[in-house]
Amino acid sequence: MNLPKVCIIGAGCSGFTTAKRLKDHGIPFDIFEASDDIGGTWYYNNPNGMSACYQSLHIDTSKWRLAFEDYPVPANWPDYPHHSQLLQYFHDYVDHFGLRPHIRFNTRVEKAKRRDSGGWDVTLSTGETKHYDALAVANGHHWAARIPEYPGHFDGAQIHSHQYRTPFEPVDCIGKRVLVVGMGNSAMDIASELSQRPMAEKLFVSTRRGVWIFPKYYRGQPLDKNPAPAWLPKGIKQWLGARMVKGLVGKMSDYGLPEPEIGPFESHGTVSGEFLVRAGSGDINMKPAVERLDGDGVVFTDGSREKVDIIVWATGYDINFPFFDDPAFTADSDNRPPPLFKRIMKPGVPDLFYMGLAQPLPTLVNFAEQQSKLVATYLAGKYAPPSEDEMRRIITADEDYYTGQYYAARRHTIQLDFDHYVRALNKELEKGAKRAAAKGNALPVPSRQMEEA
Numbered sequence: 297m298n299l300p301k302v303c304i305i306g307a308g309c310s311g312f313t314t315a316k317r318l319k320d321h322g323i324p325f326d327i328f329e330a331s332d333d334i335g336g337t338w339y340y341n342n343p344n345g346m347s348a349c350y351q352s353l354h355i356d357t358s359k360w361r362l363a364f365e366d367y368p369v370p371a372n373w374p375d376y377p378h379h380s381q382l383l384q385y386f387h388d389y390v391d392h393f394g395l396r397p398h399i400r401f402n403t404r405v406e407k408a409k410r411r412d413s414g415g416w417d418v419t420l421s422t423g424e425t426k427h428y429d430a431l432a433v434a435n436g437h438h439w440a441a442r443i444p445e446y447p448g449h450f451d452g453a454q455i456h457s458h459q460y461r462t463p464f465e466p467v468d469c470i471g472k473r474v475l476v477v478g479m480g481n482s483a484m485d486i487a488s489e490l491s492q493r494p495m496a497e498k499l500f501v502s503t504r505r506g507v508w509i510f511p512k513y514y515r516g517q518p519l520d521k522n523p524a525p526a527w528l529p530k531g532i533k534q535w536l537g538a539r540m541v542k543g544l545v546g547k548m549s550d551y552g553l554p555e556p557e558i559g560p561f562e563s564h565g566t567v568s569g570e571f572l573v574r575a576g577s578g579d580i581n582m583k584p585a586v587e588r589l590d591g592d593g594v595v596f597t598d599g600s601r602e603k604v605d606i607i608v609w610a611t612g613y614d615i616n617f618p619f620f621d622d623p624a625f626t627a628d629s630d631n632r633p634p635p636l637f638k639r640i641m642k643p644g645v646p647d648l649f650y651m652g653l654a655q656p657l658p659t660l661v662n663f664a665e666q667q668s669k670l671v672a673t674y675l676a677g678k679y680a681p682p683s684e685d686e687m688r689r690i691i692t693a694d695e696d697y698y699t700g701q702y703y704a705a706r707r708h709t710i711q712l713d714f715d716h717y718v719r720a721l722n723k724e725l726e727k728g729a730k731r732a733a734a735k736g737n738a739l740p741v742p743s744r745q746m747e748e749a
C-alpha cells in the first residue's frame with residue numbers, strides 16, 4: 297500500500313519515538329531538526345538554543361517510569377539519571393532503530409501551511425519548500441521562556457531559568473544576593489544549588505502561593521516507582537497520594553514555607569529531595585510575590601525589601617509553534633493549545649498530529665511513544681477515530697478529568713495523568729481498530745507522490 301509521507305518537526309524524544317513507530321508500520325517520513333544533533337531539551341548547551349538543561353540537572357522522574365517500552369534503560373543507571381545519561385540513552389535508541397539517516401540536522405522548519413485540499417507545505421531554513429501528506433509537530437514546550445513584567449526597574453542582572461547553566465554561567469552568582477522567582481521544579485533545583493554556602497551570599501525564593509514539595513524517595517524507593525493502579529478513581533487516588541505526601545513531609549510552614557491553600561495534587565508536582573532541607577537549614581529565605589523592582593533591590597507584597605544582585609526568573613514556559621501562521625493551530629493568549637482529541641488530533645484536520653504536547657505526570661520522556669501508536673495505526677488505516685462530534689465530547693470529558701483539579705494558571709493548561717491516559721488510549725485503539733476494519737481499513741490521509749512545491 298502507498299502510505300502517506302509524514303514530516304516530523306523536531307528530533308527530541310517526542311519526535312524520534314514517533315519516527316520509530318512510523319518506521320515500524322512502513323510509513324515514510326522525514327524529521328527536521330534545527331540543531332546539529334538529537335535530544336532537544338536534554339541536549340545540554342544545545343546550539344539551537346532550546347535546551348533548558350543546567351549542568352547539575354538530574355531528571356526528577358525515576359528510571360523506572362521514563363524507559364521507552366521497547367528499549368530498556370541501562371541496568372547500571374541510578375534511580376534519577378543525570379541529563380547526560382538520558383541523552384546517551386536517546387542516542388542509543390536512535391541508532392539502534394536506525395532513525396538517524398531520516399533526520400535532517402541544522403534544518404529548521406520555518407513555515408508549515410496546510411493546503412485547502414489537505415497536505416502540508418513545509419518551508420525549511422534552507423529555503424526549500426517540501427510537500428507532505430501529514431505533519432507531526434514535536435517541537436517541545438520547554439523553550440519559550442515566560443518572564444513576567446513588574447513595575448519599576450532593576451539595576452542588577454536578570455536571567456530566565458532557561459539560560460541558567462551553572463552558578464557561574466551565564467552570570468557569576470558566587471557571593472551575590474540572588475532571588476529565584478517561582479516554585480516549580482526549575483526553581484527547586486536552581487535555588488537548592490545556589491543556596492549552598494559557598495555559592496550565593498544570600499538566596500531568596502519568591503512565590504505567589506504555597507505549594508507542596510514532594511520528596512524523591514519513600515522507604516528507600518523512588519516515590520513514583522509504585523504508582524496507584526490506573527483504574528483507581530481519581531478522587532481516591534488523590535486522597536491516598538495526598539495523605540502519603542503530607543505524612544512524609546509534614547507541614548510546609550515547618551520549613552518556613554507558606555502553607556499551601558491547595559492540596560498536593562492541585563498543582564503540577566514540585567519534587568525535590570533538597571529544597572526543604574536547605575530551607576529548614578536557613579539557607580533558603582522565602583519571600584512572598586514580587587510587588588515591584590526597585591533599583592538595587594526588590595519590594596515584595598508584604599512590604600519588605602531585599603537588596604538583590606541577580607534575579608533568576610524560574611517562571612516557566614509558553615507553548616509556541618513559530619512555524620504556524622494560522623491561529624487555529626497555535627496556543628491562545630491563556631496558553632491553551634487548540635482542543636485536541638487524545639491531545640493529538642484536532643477534529644476536522646485529519647493530517648496534523650501534536651506529539652508530546654502535555655505535562656504528563658510522572659514524565660514527558662516516553663509519552664509520545666504511547667501517542668505514536670494512535671498516529672501510526674491511523675495513518676496505516678488500522679485505526680479510525682470516532683466522529684468529530686464524539687471526538688469533541690471526549691476532549692471535553694478528558695480535559696475535565698486531567699486538568700479540572702488544578703488551579704487556573706498558564707502552567708496548568710496541558711496537565712495529564714500518564715497512567716490513566718495510557719489505559720484509556722489502549723481502549724480507544726481497540727475501538728478504533730474495529731471502526732477501521734468496518735471501513736475496510738481505508739487510508740484516511742491520501743498518499744500523494746511527494747513533490748517539491
Ligand SMILES: NC(=O)C1=CN([C@@H]2O[C@H](COP(=O)(O)OP(=O)(O)OC[C@H]3O[C@@H](n4cnc5c(N)ncnc54)[C@H](OP(=O)(O)O)[C@@H]3O)[C@@H](O)[C@H]2O)C=CC1
Pocket residue numbers: 353354355356357438444445457477478479480481482483485503504505563564565585610611612613655705706707
Ligand atoms: N529535574 C527535573 O526533572 C526538572 C523538571 N522540570 C520540568 O520542566 C517543566 C517546567 O518547569 P519550571 O521551569 O519550573 O516551570 P513551571 O511552569 O512548572 O513553574 C513556574 C513557576 O513560576 C511561577 N510563576 C509563573 N508566572 C509567574 C509570575 N508572573 N509571577 C510569579 N511567579 C510566577 C509559577 O507559579 P504559579 O503556579 O503561581 O503560576 C510556578 O511556581 C515542568 O514540567 C517541570 O516539572 C523543570 C526543572 C527540573
